[in-house]
Amino acid sequence: MSISLQDLLAILPELIVIGAACLVLALDPILETAKKDLLAWLTLGALAMCIGVTSSQMTGHTYAFSNMVILDAYAAFWKLLLYLVTGLTVLLSLAYLKAERLRIGEYYGFILLALAGMMVMVSGADLLTIYLGTELMSLSLYVMAGLKRTEARSLEASAKYFVLGAFSSGILLYGISLLYGLAGSTSLSVIAEAITMQGTSNPILSLALVLLAVGFGFKLAVVPFHMWTPDVYQGSPTSVTAFMAVASKAASFGAFLRVFVEGLGAASADWSVLFTIICLATLALGNLVAIVQTSIKRMLAYSSIAHAGYALIGVVVAGGHRGDGAGGGFASVLLYIAIYSFMTLGAFALIGMLRKEGQESENIEDYAGLAKREPLAAFFMLVFLVSLAGIPPTAGFIGKFYIFMAAVNGGMTWLAVVAVVFAAISAFYYLRIVMVMYMREPEGTVASQSRLETSPALSFVLACALAGVVLLGLFPNGLWSLATHAAPLLK
Amino acid sequence: MNHIFFFYFAAVIAGTSVLVVALRNPVYSALALLIMFFHVAGLYVTLHAEFLAAVQIVVYAGAILVLYLFVVMLLSIRSEERYHNQLPVAGLLGVTLCTEVLLLLIQSRTAPSAPGRSVEAAAETGNTEMIGEALYSTYLFPFEVASLILLVAMIGAIILAKKDIIETTE
Incomplete structure (x- = not known):
């Protein structure tokens, strides 16, 4: 020994x-x-x-x-x-x-x-x-x-x-x-x-x-x-x-x-077929079921399922192609997960601290008129949701962009097209919350409405997540080169 | 000599296995199972697998059987409710397993031996020493991670079972 x-x-x-x-x-x-x-x-x-x-x-x-x-x-x-x-x-x-x-x-x-x-x-x-x-x-x-x-x-x-x-x-x-x-x-x-x-x-x-x-x-x-x-x-x-x-x-x-x-790199032809099926099922179910959710935590759960589907596109594409193209596919997965981490963490941080009468406000209804009560919190939520939907100039767009580029370069344009369609569907349920926050009037008395319980630690978390989402959206090159450097190679 | 021991252990294993399913009182069944476990361990000893024999007793007789008994006592199952027409399923499984054993017996002469160290080497140094040596050299890292898993399981069970986690005085 x-x-x-x-x-x-x-x-x-x-x-x-x-x-x-x-x-x-x-x-x-x-x-x-x-x-x-x-x-x-x-x-x-x-x-x-x-x-x-x-x-x-x-x-x-x-x-x-x-x-x-x-x-x-x-x-x-x-x-x-x-x-x-x-x-x-x-x-x-x-x-x-x-x-x-x-x-x-x-x-x-x-x-x-x-x-x-x-x-x-x-x-x-x-x-x-x-x-x-x-x-x-x-x-x-x-x-x-x-x-x-x-x-x-x-x-x-x-x-x-x-x-x-x-x-x-x-x-x-x-x-x-x-x-x-x-x-x-x-x-x-x-x-x-x-x-x-x-x-x-x-x-x-x-x-x-x-x-x-x-x-x-x-x-x-x-x-x-x-x-x-x-x-x-x-x-x-x-x-x-x-x-x-x-x-x-x-x-x-x-x-x-x-x-x-x-x-199992040598068997990549086999597993990339398997993951194509899983990927399509994940994109479809995750995005479609998220639409009907009334609890924001459940909605984000389905959204996280759907995001795993987007990341799998990179795996599928890389699995079908050896050499440099494969590296691009894996690097896009690494980039996607890193970006996903920031926006999801930010969204959950807000959900945990938006409370009414000591309880978490978990229903999407609780967010009605949030922009009037807590303009800053509503703005933060807006940025995270827009990023989750993949709308520029946020980081969520960059993540999807690299994944779709990898798919197109790898000759799987059809997969990219399918994913874009589902991304458009996903915009519906993300932006529905934005609409509830900004367009709807709050219900009930002032005391029963949800408010953000702020604290220095929470502010720091939100600031970090927001900085990640915005800065990575504007300057993705640093993270991208890190991801390409780190991505595994299919031999 | 070896043959006598083998047939003794095999006969008791077969006999007690039948008793496990045939006895009407679940506690008796569990005790029959205990006797079976001990004899399986004896079978391992005749094969010079001392470590496996010890593990068999510690894990199966010591831990799993106690778990069975706890469940039996907690649920206090009445003896007549034990069989829910399991005969077709059991028959199907039994036939499949028997075919499998037969196939294995037929193929055993041509099948390749498992990779790794040979049986002779194990017999020389004693397999407990060899397992210990492998655990503390090649597999040291996974071994330590496994110890952490046990730590988490222990503390986790205490936390989830402990009273008054939530602070009431503010």
């Missing part, structure tokens, strides 16, 4: 996050209730340290812990995005937990442990580490979904998420075990070699592909494996919903692309 210093340095960010999580969990019972905010600041400090360490690991391509962990630009890209998103979630939670009177120190510990799982996922070079990372993330999220224990919906969300998540993990493991039987190893590079040698005609390989696609489909919440999403997103505390919708989706995409490109 020997652990080299290089190995430990390679997982230094993970060690910092896990250490901070343990510290938070240990400090929680000692601290007085009034000083529990300290835990959040401790979490943020750990994240800041991680940003520094991971930034220095951006270049290179090294393995650690006998090829279990890989350090490359791809992993660093996702990790940096995850730190950013987690940091914003922690700040949002600072305000949200107070408003909900949920004062649980373990909350921040669980956020950090979930983050550790996500980091293991995106930097795993072995199906074993990727699977264990997924489980670590999911288990933490199951608990966080049920934290609002006085509300039946929150517990229902937790239970549903747990049962379906465990089920999907089982399917994922099935796929992994078949691949292990095929290649004799769980290492992605060995699996890739074995597939190149044996060819892709093996029916066991096809079965493993399908099972892995189903397993990851659950985590990515794509149709037809999306059933849990609306209930879980609606029932969970809103800060947790934001974390699930953004961070867990980003990490799942990171692990998903890693497995399918680096491990």
Whole structure:
């Protein structure tokens, strides 16, 4: 048994996050209730340290812990995005937990442990580490979904998420075990070699592909494996919903692309057909069902399903083309998820803090006349929704633009056209909320109308999300070059 | 000598398995299952898979069976409600499994052996040592991640079951 210093340095960010999580969990019972905010600041400090360490690991391509962990630009890209998103979630939670009177120190510990799982996922070079990372993330999220224990919906969300998540993990493991039987190893590079040698005609390989696609489909919440999403997103505390919708989706995409490109890249012709079908179903169902929702959290849940569909276009296009074109497709996926993170997080931050009589205003009706009561909040919501709809000059447009460009360059113009049609449909339900906010008169008495509960932390989160949406919309080149640099290559 | 042990374990496993489904009291069924688990572990010992034998007892007899008993006691199932016309399903599954076993027996001589270290190497150093060595060298990182998963599961269960999370005094 020997652990080299290089190995430990390679997982230094993970060690910092896990250490901070343990510290938070240990400090929680000692601290007085009034000083529990300290835990959040401790979490943020750990994240800041991680940003520094991971930034220095951006270049290179090294393995650690006998090829279990890989350090490359791809992993660093996702990790940096995850730190950013987690940091914003922690700040949002600072305000949200107070408003909900949920004062649980373990909350921040669980956020950090979930983050550790996500980091293991995106930097795993072995199906074993990727699977264990997924489980670590999911288990933490199951608990966080049920934290609002006085509300039946929150517990229902937790239970549903747990049962379906465990089920999907089982399917994922099935796929992994078949691949292990095929290649004799769980290492992605060995699996890739074995597939190149044996060819892709093996029916066991096809079965493993399908099972892995189903397993990851659950985590990515794509149709037809999306059933849990609306209930879980609606029932969970809103800060947790934001974390699930953004961070867990980003990490799942990171692990998903890693497995399918680096491990199963040789079979890309097979899986790109599979994902074309999933992608079309996701776009159609996500966008159409979102129209009829009356709860804004549910609507955003369906919207997040639809956005996973847009991102899948990039995967499909890249899967059909080797070489440089493939890189463009994957880079557009990375860019899309990064942009999606900012706008979705911003929208959820606003929803969590728009309250009437101490309760979250969750119905779209509650937003009537918001522009008159809270002009600034309504404006922020307007920007996030316009960006989600993909209207220029916001970042949402840039994300869709690069995805559609990749599709056209890859010779799949028809897919781009279909996606544009669905994007137009999606504008309907996003702009409906804008219309409710700006055109409708508020109902009821002044006291019963929803208002934004502001706090410095919340303002900072909203400002960051808005800056991300606007600045990335105007100057996308920096992020784009980062994404092309980080995107995986189909060999 | 080996054959005597094999036939003893095999006979008890088959006998207790029948008892698990045939006994009318669920608690007796669970106890028959317990005896079966122990004999399966014995079978592993005759195959020089000591680690597997220990795991079999710790996990199945120790954890899973206790879980069964808890469920049986919590639900207090009455014995006559146990069978909801499961015969067709059970028959179908049984026939499928039997065919599978037969196929495996026929093919076992031609099937390729599993990759990785050979059986002889395991017999030399003892398989428990080999598993430990692999866990603490090659698989050290996943092993530690798994320990974190257990930590999360433990704390999560405590949080979800604990009383008065929500602060009432403001």
